[in-house]
Amino acid sequence: MDEGAQQTRPARRPGRMVGRVLGFPVYLHPSMLLLALLVTVVYGGYAETELGLAGAAAYAAGFGFVVCLLGSVLLHELGHALTARRYGIGVRGITLELLGGWTELDRDAPTPRVDALVSLAGPAVSFVLGGLATAAALALPDRTVAGQIVFQIAAGNVIVAIFNVLPGLPLDGGRALRAGLWALIKDRNRATVAAAWCGRGIALLTAMSVVTLYRLNVLTLFGLVFILLVVYTLWQGAGQSIRLARMTRRYPLVDLGTLARPLFAVPSGTPLAEAQRRADAADRARDALAVADSSGRVVALVDAAGSAAVPAERRPWVSVDAVSQDLGRLPVLSLGLSGEQVVRAVQAHPGAQYVVTSGEDVVGVLHIADLAELLEPRRAARRPSGR
Known part of the structure; x- marks a missing residue:
């Protein structure tokens, strides 16, 4: 296929x-x-x-x-x-x-x-x-x-x-159907969802047909398994098309100015537990924890996943520097990017966090989890939360 x-x-x-x-x-x-x-x-x-x-x-x-x-x-x-x-x-x-x-x-x-x-x-x-x-x-x-x-x-x-x-995504005929619906209703995302549901219908009809043929001894066991594998791939591909269409519909909501987390900087060498205590005390626990040098210039970002992996009893003895990434080694997103441009940049340079800049100034950090939550709120609601 x-x-x-x-x-x-x-x-x-x-x-x-x-x-x-x-x-x-x-x-x-x-x-x-x-x-x-x-x-x-x-x-x-x-x-x-x-x-x-x-x-x-x-x-x-x-x-x-x-x-x-x-x-x-x-x-x-x-x-x-x-x-x-x-x-x-x-x-x-x-x-x-x-x-x-x-x-x-x-x-x-x-x-x-x-x-x-x-x-x-x-x-x-x-x-x-x-x-x-x-x-x-x-x-x-x-x-x-x-x-x-x-x-x-x-x-x-x-x-x-x-x-x-055949007229259903992810098949080529489904893309042609999507094109026709797009021309008719002037909305590519809605056309994609409709064509993807047609694809799921084709998958179900194909599955029922091959099972019937197998029971009638027209199809071998090998043929049954192979075609059911094709059916599964069709179903998954249609589901992915629906998911991507829903995400694309939310691209205009992506605004780096509001989505990026502000920086909360602590001096280099600060224990991780103390850095988190200071952020909590300042009511800035959701801000991006950063590391500043002796002149106050931000030089690194604390990796959220890395810091969360440190056991609580070890955090007083682990420096923020040990769970940080140099600022210059992180991917950069410009504040003026559109939602589609942000998604394309993230796809091209996968990572957990991105430095958001305005000119030469660092204005915040985009966490990939925040972008995913905005684009796929249903999936985010099903995920277990944790610090």
Whole structure:
């Protein structure tokens, strides 16, 4: 299954970079190695029993089939990537994983039309590959290794193309549906939520269908497990789309001027317990605890998680310097950034806290937990609280 052209992904890379194709970085997820091994073994057994190949030749055919599958997935994703580039949208990379692949874009499509074109470019490539492979299969002799591989590649590409144009996120057809709803109601976030719920509906219908086929002995146990894994991925992807749409809707609420915590500075060498006592006494316990040098200049920030990890009985003996980070080594956010710019910067430079500046002046500290609470209040309400 292809997850289509995705905009928001974790900043850490989920796989190893294996090279560049047409200038796009290509990453291989570890799960793809599992799939490659599984398909090689299964197809090798098929080649032995059905095609008459023996031993190493059968599994070499299985490996060749895996390479063709990977090539098909890569070409599908290149359809997304090249179309995005055509419309001025940057591509961070293409990742190939267990159930297909995804293309990471550096921003959303600017218009519904571009969104639809980028989304449908991948299935269009798969349809073309399926057509070319079908023509090749008809030209090759039947019951040969080459003929069988080409026929199955043709069938695979056509099935992938048809499945991916189903109208529900995270499938490509769901992104096209989102684009159409966006054009109609003029609200991309609401359109995303609607298309994601359609995706969950498709996942449920698919699950019920495959269970029925299994009970009728039309589908093998392996096929049942594999398709249910696809269904689970669909459900999770739709849920992530809903979550991101709700977050994006709250971007205008992000104001660093009010969200950043003011600094409460203590001299270098102050015991952690004493620093916390002073903050409590000044009714500034929620402020960002900072470390100042002998001239009063702030030089470091106390790491909230690090200080919380110090047992209470040890805090009188642990200096604030021991649980602090140098100011110059922390990521910086400018006070004038918009909500979307703040989120993009946080995705690019993950961390627990960020220095907020106005010109050359440090005006406060943004805790990532505060940003998460603003963007996802439902999740924050379910989290256990603690100092």
